[in-house]
Amino acid sequence: MPIPQQLKPKCFQIKAPPELATTVKGAITSLFRSVDFSRGPVIEVTALDTAAGIETTVELEQHQPWHHFDAEINDPCYDQADRANRVKERIRLGVKTVLCQAYGIPFSPWGILVGVRPTKLVHRLIDRNFSREKIISILTDVYGVAGSRQELLLDVVDRQRSFFMPNVNNPVSVYVGIPFCPTRCGYCSFAAYPFETHSHLVKSFLKALHQEITALGELLREHNIKVQSVYLGGGTPTTITGSDLSKLLKLLNEYFDADRCQEYMVEAGRPETLTPETLEILKAHGVQRISINPQTMNDRTLQLIGREHTADQVREAFALAARYQFEHINADLILGLPGEGQADFCYSLEEIIKLGPDHITIHSLALKRASRFGQNLEQLELEQKLGEAMSNYARERLAGINMNPYYLYRQRYIFSDLENVGYAKAEAESIYNVQMMEERQTIIGLGGGAITKLVSPDLTVVRHANPKCPATYAQQLAEFIDPKKFQIKRHLSV
């Protein structure tokens, strides 16, 4: 298989006003994995901002130039900051258009939106009372987003608006990271340490986690901050069993009222971790929502990606979970797994639908550097049309059973330049997923690799990341807990 253009090293020289060089570089590196800017063909960019509008030209030696005149920016709904941004947006669009044409790269259905959260842009436009028509025209003309992705975006943001609370700091949500898994999947880039080789770290990790829960729980109480949702992720929290799991959930109930808040969710992603005892413990402590993640229902692929369970174990886990009557069950699937085509993906989707979850998340495989597959990137088949067809099929199929998209995010090096989308039946949407993704609520992150996001009323976000490694987390907690408490306290007191 030929290596896709995006994965081949490239060289370019940039000729542009100094203040715009970073924007040009950013647009180039969003297309290619490795770029040398010291030699190679010249990309020349000019941008002229006059009272009449913004005139932008992008030229690449021996290729068709791109020229655009933007008078729409003179609309009174825009301010000076919009104008400065528009110059950069035009350059991004021009550079990407020229390079895609020159190298035969399919233009991304997401246009120049390369960020993780394209929904945030649309929410900001809605906040400014831009009309639907205006938003669609901006997505098309300025960002180059394809019609199918515009529809998806608007569908998602429409479902999210009712989740936004007037006060971004009360209530908050709580994330608890448990960085252990039975084994490490080949595509994983999360904080996930195989239990077999790292179980000796569990005791010290949990001891530190209990300390962090107590410290932050007391802080929230002092400030009379309510908790809207509690989410246990990782890793696979159900790798922890028996009395360890019970004690942890009890503590979360005591300090965050987890069993009485609006949403209490535990990732039980690996079906082999679900035993009657574990499910009994989750249920007894008030957990309402679990996630059982097959990723694929093809045994051959499961083996290939390092998940040591079978599709039948997924079926058994669903049957077992059904006995405990959790309010909601999510199932994750991955589109673009190695060796899988449309027929494999459709089979998995149908098999999952038969199991009856009320929430399905469709991920597109992202090969990050940290993953085992990431080291063999030439294996990545960037067949955009195939990926889009599968993604569109999933959307239509799920709409047919009243499961609608309500959150989405993107990653770099994602299969076919697609997206990850959460679909849910009415009222089965996860509050935490929306709050975490849209960053309209403060999230207190506890445990391994957990990220605290302190959101201000103007929607700026300050982050604090805990160490990913369970040993480092346990060792360093004493050092970082007081500064972290101080930072959160100061934020909540403003």
Ligand code: SF4
């Ligand atoms: S189950 Fe999830 S967190 Fe655990 S190793 Fe696999 S991808 Fe990573």
